[in-house]
Amino acid sequence: NPNYDFVAAKYPEQQLNELNRNRLELVRALGQGAFGEVYKGYILGFPNMEREMAVAVKTLPAYSTEASELDFLMEAVIMSKFNHPNIVKLVGVCFESHPRYIVLELLEGGDLKTFLREMRPKTVMGDPLVRVSDLLSLADDIAKGCQHLEERHFIHRDIAARNCLLTCKGKDRVAKIADFGMARDIYRSDYYRKGGKALLPIKWMPPEAFLDGIFTSKTDVWSFGVLLWEIFSIGYMPYPGRTNHDVMQYVTNGGRLEPPEKCPKPLYDLMCECWATNPDSRPTFTEILKELKKFSQCPQILTAELPKFFMVPFQS
Numbered sequence: 232n233p234n235y236d237f238v239a240a241k242y243p244e245q246q247l248n249e250l251n252r253n254r255l256e257l258v259r260a261l262g263q264g265a266f267g268e269v270y271k272g273y274i275l276g277f278p279n280m281e282r283e284m285a286v287a288v289k290t291l292p293a294y295s296t297e298a299s300e301l302d303f304l305m306e307a308v309i310m311s312k313f314n315h316p317n318i319v320k321l322v323g324v325c326f327e328s329h330p331r332y333i334v335l336e337l338l339e340g341g342d343l344k345t346f347l348r349e350m351r352p353k354t355v356m357g358d359p360l361v362r363v364s365d366l367l368s369l370a371d372d373i374a375k376g377c378q379h380l381e382e383r384h385f386i387h388r389d390i391a392a393r394n395c396l397l398t399c400k401g402k403d404r405v406a407k408i409a410d411f412g413m414a415r416d417i418y419r420s421d422y423y424r425k426g427g428k429a430l431l432p433i434k435w436m437p438p439e440a441f442l443d444g445i446f447t448s449k450t451d452v453w454s455f456g457v458l459l460w461e462i463f464s465i466g467y468m469p470y471p472g473r474t475n476h477d478v479m480q481y482v483t484n485g486g487r488l489e490p491p492e493k494c495p496k497p498l499y500d501l502m503c504e505c506w507a508t509n510p511d512s513r514p515t516f517t518e519i520l521k522e523l524k525k526f527s528q529c530p531q532i533l534t535a536e537l538p539k540f541f542m543v544p545f546q547s
């Protein structure tokens with residue numbers, strides 16, 4: 232395929248691991264990806280030598296445009312650059328025939344935003360399903376992934392709970408950065424082709440980004456602050472009830488997100504540091520990790536009570 236050869240030639244060091252599609256078995260859909268479907272699948276091992284490996288397979292519909300083909304390819308190239316426990320790994324690709332596949336590490340817990348909303352304490356009685364220590368652990372995981380991107384001078388541009396996945400829902404869950412679609416679009420420098428401002432994650436962006444198009448690792452720090460707010464609000468939409476346009480005006484005039492209900496003050500103070508108007512005043516991810524580590528050793532924070540959400544009795 233000329234495009235593939237063209238791009239592969241341009242990125243020789245990124246030679247993608249082409250998998251034998253006959254050893255790939257798609258089992259069921261996991262969710263609707265931005266391109267096609269995302270499936271759970273297995274890479275079949277050699278006959279009775281090794282167990283098959285569970286994977287997630289992103290598919291590119293065969294009828295895709297040239298541009299979508301290149302977008303899909305670029306996403307694989309970007310993900311192939313990273314090898315970190317808090318960034319979803321690329322296993323390989325099937326690009327030499329249709330439908331094209333990107334084969335990724337399988338995370339069975341689903342996305343972080345859905346998890347948070349599902350974990351809201353359902354009743355007043357009984358233990359809450361998540362504790363402050365659980366929330367701090369999720370924040371720590373994503374901060375580690377972001378620190379790796381920062382070290383690699385890679386700007387993600389869309390750090391948000393919706394773009395993170397969990398290995399499982401249980402106590403040993405690990406959160407990982409799993410979607411690089413925004414960085415890919417800018418790399419291909421035609422997110423305007425995709426509908427420009429309308430598609431920008433305004434509520435996760437700092438003023439210098441949505442006003443002047445300036446993006447640095449301090450952009451990701453601001454977004455991480457909003458992700459922290461998503462985690463400690465247990466899955467609220469930021470700036471509830473406000474439109475993107477309102478938020479641009481509000482934030483430009485110095486407005487910021489309110490503290491989530493019962494959020495420990497030191498956590499809200501850290502969020503506010505991430506939202507400093509001057510990008511250089513925002514902490515690095517190394518500094519953020521140091522703060523989070525301190526919080527995880529502070530009994531007063533760990534024992535802080537989380538909001539109790541009341542469930543309206545089901546109207547049968």
Ligand SMILES: CN1CCN(c2ccc(C(=O)Nc3n[nH]c4c3C=[N+](C(=O)[C@H](O)c3ccccc3)C4)cc2)CC1
Pocket residue numbers: 261262264265269287289319335336337338339340341342393394395396409410
């Ligand atoms: C009761 N619940 C219902 C939901 N359920 C799920 C729902 C979705 C998934 C899922 O998509 N897992 C994925 N593993 N690896 C990748 C995935 C997606 N990827 C992608 O690249 C996707 O584009 C992506 C990226 C970021 C966020 C979402 C989707 C790579 C797993 C379990 C658990 C049980």
